[in-house]
Amino acid sequence: MFYLSLMEIKELQEESLRNLIRSMGPQGALAILAFGYRAVQIWREEFPIQLPTKEEYARMAEERKNAKEE
Amino acid sequence: MLKKNKVLLIGWDAADWKVIEPLMEKGAMPTLKKFLSEGVSGNIATLQPVLSPMLWTSIATGKRAWQHGIHGFVEPTADGTQLRPMNGSSRKVKAVWNILNQNGLKSNVVGWWPSHPAEPINGCMVSNFYQKGSEKHPEDWELEREAIHPADLFDLLSSLRFHTSEISAEMLLPFFPNLAQLDLQKDNVLHGVMKILSHAASIHNASTYLMENTDWDFMAIYHDAIDHFSHLAMKFHPPKLKGLSEEKFEHYKNIVESGYRFHDMMLERCLALAGEDTTVILLSDHGFHSDHLRPVRLPNEPAAPAHEHRQFGIFAMKGPAVKKGETLFGVRLLDITPTLLHLYGLPMGRDMEGGVLIQAFEKAEEVKYIDSWETIPGITGQHLPGLEETGQDHFEGLKQLEELGYIEPLEGDKRKHIERALRENDYNLALSLLDAGRYKQALPILERIFSEDKAAIRYIDRLVRAYIKLGYKRKAADLLEGLDEELSKSPRIRFLTGMVFSVAGNESRALAEFKDLLKIAPNEVNILNQIAQIYRSKLSFDEALQWYERVVEQDPHNVIALSGAGFCLLRLHRYEEAMDYLLDSIEQLYSQPSTHLYLGEALRGMHLWEQSAQAFELALLMMPSNAKIIHFLIELYEDRLDVPVKAIELKQKLEALQAEPVMVVSGLPRSGTSLMMQMLSKAGLEIVTDEKRTADESNPKGYYEYEAVKSLTRNKTWVKSAQGKVVKIVAPLLPQLPAGQRYKVVFMRRPITEVLVSQQVMLGKDKAKALRDFPLQLANVLQNQENKALHWMQNQPHIDFIEIEYHRLIEGDKTVELELTALFGEDTQWEAIWDAVDTSLYRNALN
Numbered sequence: 001m002f003y004l005s006l007m008e009i010k011e012l013q014e015e016s017l018r019n020l021i022r023s024m025g026p027q028g029a030l031a032i033l034a035f036g037y038r039a040v041q042i043w044r045e046e047f048p049i050q051l052p053t054k055e056e057y058a059r060m061a062e063e064r065k066n067a068k069e070e
Numbered sequence: 071m072l073k074k075n076k077v078l079l080i081g082w083d084a085a086d087w088k089v090i091e092p093l094m095e096k097g098a099m100p101t102l103k104k105f106l107s108e109g110v111s112g113n114i115a116t117l118q119p120v121l122s123p124m125l126w127t128s129i130a131t132g133k134r135a136w137q138h139g140i141h142g143f144v145e146p147t148a149d150g151t152q153l154r155p156m157n158g159s160s161r162k163v164k165a166v167w168n169i170l171n172q173n174g175l176k177s178n179v180v181g182w183w184p185s186h187p188a189e190p191i192n193g194c195m196v197s198n199f200y201q202k203g204s205e206k207h208p209e210d211w212e213l214e215r216e217a218i219h220p221a222d223l224f225d226l227l228s229s230l231r232f233h234t235s236e237i238s239a240e241m242l243l244p245f246f247p248n249l250a251q252l253d254l255q256k257d258n259v260l261h262g263v264m265k266i267l268s269h270a271a272s273i274h275n276a277s278t279y280l281m282e283n284t285d286w287d288f289m290a291i292y293h294d295a296i297d298h299f300s301h302l303a304m305k306f307h308p309p310k311l312k313g314l315s316e317e318k319f320e321h322y323k324n325i326v327e328s329g330y331r332f333h334d335m336m337l338e339r340c341l342a343l344a345g346e347d348t349t350v351i352l353l354s355d356h357g358f359h360s361d362h363l364r365p366v367r368l369p370n371e372p373a374a375p376a377h378e379h380r381q382f383g384i385f386a387m388k389g390p391a392v393k394k395g396e397t398l399f400g401v402r403l404l405d406i407t408p409t410l411l412h413l414y415g416l417p418m419g420r421d422m423e424g425g426v427l428i429q430a431f432e433k434a435e436e437v438k439y440i441d442s443w444e445t446i447p448g449i450t451g452q453h454l455p456g457l458e459e460t461g462q463d464h465f466e467g468l469k470q471l472e473e474l475g476y477i478e479p480l481e482g483d484k485r486k487h488i489e490r491a492l493r494e495n496d497y498n499l500a501l502s503l504l505d506a507g508r509y510k511q512a513l514p515i516l517e518r519i520f521s522e523d524k525a526a527i528r529y530i531d532r533l534v535r536a537y538i539k540l541g542y543k544r545k546a547a548d549l550l551e552g553l554d555e556e557l558s559k560s561p562r563i564r565f566l567t568g569m570v571f572s573v574a575g576n577e578s579r580a581l582a583e584f585k586d587l588l589k590i591a592p593n594e595v596n597i598l599n600q601i602a603q604i605y606r607s608k609l610s611f612d613e614a615l616q617w618y619e620r621v622v623e624q625d626p627h628n629v630i631a632l633s634g635a636g637f638c639l640l641r642l643h644r645y646e647e648a649m650d651y652l653l654d655s656i657e658q659l660y661s662q663p664s665t666h667l668y669l670g671e672a673l674r675g676m677h678l679w680e681q682s683a684q685a686f687e688l689a690l691l692m693m694p695s696n697a698k699i700i701h702f703l704i705e706l707y708e709d710r711l712d713v714p715v716k717a718i719e720l721k722q723k724l725e726a727l728q729a730e731p732v733m734v735v736s737g738l739p740r741s742g743t744s745l746m747m748q749m750l751s752k753a754g755l756e757i758v759t760d761e762k763r764t765a766d767e768s769n770p771k772g773y774y775e776y777e778a779v780k781s782l783t784r785n786k787t788w789v790k791s792a793q794g795k796v797v798k799i800v801a802p803l804l805p806q807l808p809a810g811q812r813y814k815v816v817f818m819r820r821p822i823t824e825v826l827v828s829q830q831v832m833l834g835k836d837k838a839k840a841l842r843d844f845p846l847q848l849a850n851v852l853q854n855q856e857n858k859a860l861h862w863m864q865n866q867p868h869i870d871f872i873e874i875e876y877h878r879l880i881e882g883d884k885t886v887e888l889e890l891t892a893l894f895g896e897d898t899q900w901e902a903i904w905d906a907v908d909t910s911l912y913r914n915a916l917n
Contacts, residue, residue: 027240033271034335036278036343037230040271049236057207060255067256 018042076348077389077413078281079290079406080340081129081182082333083122084297085384086357087113089307089330098331101338102386105352109388110430112398115659116356118505119498120379123156125355125403126183126292130165132407132422135502136511138163140184141495143373146488153491158185158197159453164443166407167191167288172448173416175287178280181273182292187216191451194280195219196227198292201272204234205265230279232271234264241267244328248321259322262302267332270295274336281343288410291340299329300358301375301475307360326360349389349413355403356383363625368475371528372494375475382627382658389413391431398430400660412437419443421861423506442861445854493519500532509539510872510892514885524553527562534566538573540892546570561590568600577604595621599630611638629658633665640668645675663692667699674702679710694868695812700724726811730794731870733894736801736859737818738852740828742876743798746816747774749879749903750796755894758797771906774798782806801859814893815863815871822849822856824876879907 021032021039026047032039052060094103117128117135127133127140135141139162144153161184167177168191176193179185186197197217204211211233218224243249245263252260270293277291305311306322337352344350357380359365368374385401388394391413404424411418412426417438426437440446496515503512516533523529530549537546547570550563557563564587571580584601591597602617615638621631636651652669656662670685683706690699700720707717733755735746748771751757758776765772778788779799786808799807807813826849830839863871872889879886887900 024240027238030241030244030332030335033232033241033267033274034332034339036336036339037275038278038282040230040232040275044236051208051235054207054209061205063255064258064261067253067258 014038018046022046075287075414076344077288077410078340078344078348078350079288079410080337080350080352081126081290081292082296082352082354082384083126083183083292083294084300084356084358084379085330085333085354086360086380087382087384088357088380089326089360090384093327093330098327099334101334101341102352105337105341105350105388106386107395109350109386109392109394110396110398111384111386112401113382113658114353114385114401114403115661116379116381116383117403117502119373119501120356120376120381121373121498122294122297122355123184124498124502127161127165128403129353129355129406130167130182130290131161131163132166132404132419132424133163134404134423134506136499136506136508137421141499141502142491144491145495146492150488152484153488155186155199156184157187158182158189159187160184164450164452166410167193167195167290168450168452169411169416169443170288170414171451172446173414175414176285177288177290178277178284178286179290180277180280180292181294182290183294186214187453188219189451189453190219192449193286193288193451194223194284196273196276196280200227200276201231201269204231204268204272205261208233208235227276227279230272230275232268232275234261234268237264237267244331245325246321247324252321259302259325263299263325266295266298266302266329269298270332270336274339278339278343281340287414289344293333293336296329296333296354297358299326300360301378304358304360304364304378309361311364311366313366347390349392350387351406351409352384352386353406354383356380371526372490373475387427387430391433393430393432396430398427399657401427402661408437419861421864441858444861445857493522497529497532504532504536504539509536510889512536513540520549525557527557527560530557531562531566534570538569542888543570543574547574561587565597565600572600572604572607577608580604593624595625595628595631598624599628599634602631602634606634606638609641611641614638615642627658629655629662629665632658633662633668636665636672637668640672640675643675645672648672649676661692663689663696666692667696670699670702674706679706682706683711695727697724697727700727729790729811731812731814732789732792732807733794733796734804734807734813734815735796735798735818736804736815738801738820738822738825738856740825740832741818741820742874742879743800743818744769744771744773745876745879745906746818746874747796747798748772748906750816752902752904752906753890753898753900754902755898756795758792758795771908779803802855804859805862809868811868813869813871815869816890816893817860817863817871817873818876819856819873820876822853825852882907 017039021028021042024032028043028047032043090099090102093099117125121142123143124135124140127138128135131138139160140156143156145156145160146152147154167179168189170177171191177191178194179191180196181198181200183198185195186199188195188197195218199214199217211231213224213228213231215221215224218227239249242260242263246252246260254260273291273293277289280286281289303322303325305314306319307326308323310319310323341350359378359380365377368377385398402424404422405427406424408418408422408424409427409430412435417440418426419442420439421442421444428434428437496519500512500515500519503509503515513536516529516536520526520529520533530553534546534549537543537549550558550567550570553563564583568580568583568587571577571583581601581604584597587597588594598617598621602614602621605614605617615635618631618635618638621628622635625631632651632655636648636655639648639651649669649672652665652672655665656669666685666689670682670689673682673685683703686699686703686706690696690703693699700723704717704720704724707713707720733750735743735750737743747757751774757774759774760777761772762777763773763775776797778785779797782799782803783806786806789808789811801817804815826845860873863869870893872893874886874889882904887903890900890903
């Protein structure tokens with residue numbers, strides 16, 4: 001599943017591409033990125049992600065910076 | 071209706087066959103494997119310095135960095151107050167998409183480095199700023215308006231950027247099979263991969279959208295991800311490096327491989343969208359050391375990560391007109407633009423150093439030429455001159471370059487950063503000139519930057535090598551002797567000292583120095599090659615061969631050692647073995663004229679007359695004035711191959727070569743040509759003049775002209791009588807000089823504005839009026855005449871030339887003597903030239 005072959009999905013029409021992406025679930029796969037913009041758009045529509053708040057984001061960046069300095 | 075001639079050019083920065091081949095073998099890059107079977111492929115030789123923004127601009131223009139003007143990673147902003155990542159608008163020449171634009175063809179360009187701000191081409195451009203900053207919070211991840219052309223695609227393309235927070239665990243698992251064991255919050259390698267992956271996905275999203283939804287003739291896509299994955303994680307790539315912990319190796323060993331596999335998957339999609347009728351070129355700008363040649367540590371200097379780059383990148387091409395399954399030899403970055411133009415039936419410029427990869431095509435169609443695309447008017451889609459930036463913050467672009475180690479940390483004194491960056495760019499420019507064999511032009515730049523920073527070993531290194539190349543052994547020795555003691559002890563300086571001993575003929579001291587250095591670095595190929603070279607120059611070919619073979623053991627692709635070993639075997643009359651080494655060397659790097667010559671000799675030794683003649687012909691193409699090759703060919707055509715016509719042609723060529731050259735002073739009228747003639751006369755050279763045009767107020771010391779020059783287009787018979795003498799010929803007439811004669815040209819340069827004012831004053835206008843009514847259109851015409859003459863000379867093998875600026879004569883710049891010596895030789899009293907200079911005559915400087 002790491003390297004899902006695109007040969008299987010590149011000929012698919014819009015609806016079957018959507019079904020395939022649905023079957024992958026919210027975690028998606030590298031194949032979605034490799035397929036390009038349309039697969040990414042569908043994946044975003046099907047599984048919108050919950051973004052961290054700005055504060056959470058800043059805290060995580062700070063932790064990484066500290067880890068690097070250590 | 072004719073089928074549309076579409077070309078897709080894909081750039082994978084730093085991709086290397088050494089990584090790809092084992093992956094293809096185990097079935098991990100199936101798309102590329104199929105691609106290769108359907109087209110041609112081979113190594114592509116990079117240029118120096120191996121820095122990506124310069125290289126990708128060379129790929130897109132067919133010009134070296136000293137011509138195209140992109141000299142590094144960063145440059146000062148227009149107001150000079152801060153640094154910014156190198157802008158595409160700093161490019162001084164047309165890119166292939168500009169040439170296509172003026173020929174009515176549509177291009178899409180995505181992510182090319184550097185291409186910001188996006189150029190207003192007939193098509194779409196997504197600049198190299200598009201994907202940057204993806205680690206900011208999504209709400210703060212803004213995109214500059216100037217990153218997209220046309221503006222109506224801005225919102226859509228902006229939405230297609232892929233943010234790091236969108237990357238899922240499933241997407242990361244191929245890179246990190248032990249993902250669960252990593253600290254997801256703090257692991258910086260993990261976050262590095264996420265950032266690189268998000269950038270690659272953004273570029274791929276924009277590319278796939280434009281391929282699918284726009285009409286295009288040419289599509290160029292640039293990915294930096296392989297280079298970034300490699301800088302981040304090649305040290306973890308199998309085989310495991312000594313000193314690396316088992317834990318780190320296990321955690322990160324899959325990163326580079328997965329990066330390549332992801333590119334193979336993106337390639338599959340791009341090929342599907344491009345369709346079978348599209349010609350596709352896939353290439354990298356350089357390779358990346360992935361084996362025992364990986365540097366253990368990097369030097370503490372700007373752009374140090376470039377030490378991880380390898381000289382050869384990848385090249386592959388497939389398409390309806392392309393041969394199938396063949397290997398190409400001798401491909402260079404500078405061949406790409408000529409080949410692209412050829413694919414559209416357009417001529418290449420004679421000012422492009424590379425050539426069309428004609429050997430890649432099933433049918434060899436004639437290559438068309440023009441002097442230069444730079445002087446052909448048309449709507450090119452370039453920025454208008456004087457484009458100023460909108461005061462944007464360059465932090466993201468600079469931060470990434472800093473993280474990659476290409477520029478120094480951005481803290482501290484801003485002014486000093488700018489000065490250092492400018493010096494670094496000058497150093498890069500000098501490297502580009504050295505790579506092109508323009509040592510004399512590189513020298514003043516290297517001398518200046520060395521005077522500004524005398525502790526920079528890399529400046530010392532290049533300056534000493536330039537001195538050696540130009541034969542200034544004393545200067546090289548003086549420089550090294552003047553260094554402080556601590557610096558003199560460094561291995562790199564000791565290596566240079568060995569080189570200077572070697573060229574000065576003190577071979578025993580050179581050998582002692584190099585062998586002593588081997589105690590510190592027993593397998594250092596540069597030292598081994600130097601030792602081999604010394605034994606070779608002593609004609610100890612057996613001994614030299616052993617040292618070259620030691621290099622080949624370390625680095626089987628080392629072109630110097632392969633060629634050197636071949637040469638030694640040739641002199642030992644072991645012709646077949648010599649041929650094998652020489653062919654291996656040429657396979658790595660095609661443009662080695664001497665190696666082609668040795669190959670010709672080896673084949674001659676094997677009595678393979680036809681193949682021998684072919685090798686000599688190739689060598690002659692690269693060294694058209696080499697009498698030795700001509701002699702070999704005459705012998706072969708007369709005695710072995712029975713082609714007397716060719717032998718006669720070559721004898722005539724030899725005769726012309728052996729005659730003395732005609733010396734020429736050229737330039738635009740009023741650029742200082744008469745002054746240079748006077749100077750050469752003072753130095754004792756014989757002048758060709760009929761003195762028909764006498765001295766006047768504009769030239770109180772005379773014009774030194776020869777009436778017959780004016781009718782050069784009709785009558786060239788007098789030229790032969792000028793052999794060994796100096797004649798003045800204005801720039802536009804230079805292309806009328808008959809071939810079959812050697813020329814040495816001093817080309818005078820003076821700012822066009824000064825030339826024009828001087829001409830106007832000569833025609834009776836006063837200086838103030840000449841300045842007020844400045845004829846801008848005429849200035850353009852003159853500039854074109856000068857450019858054309860210089861472009862023409864650059865491509866004439868029978869012409870050696872130097873450019874001298876008029877103001878340097880007035881200022882008494884003594885380096886002029888060095889340049890004249892290099893062009894004309896040492897048998898002249900060059901110091902006497904200064905007797906001709908009267909600074910009071912320098913009246914038309916604008917200030």
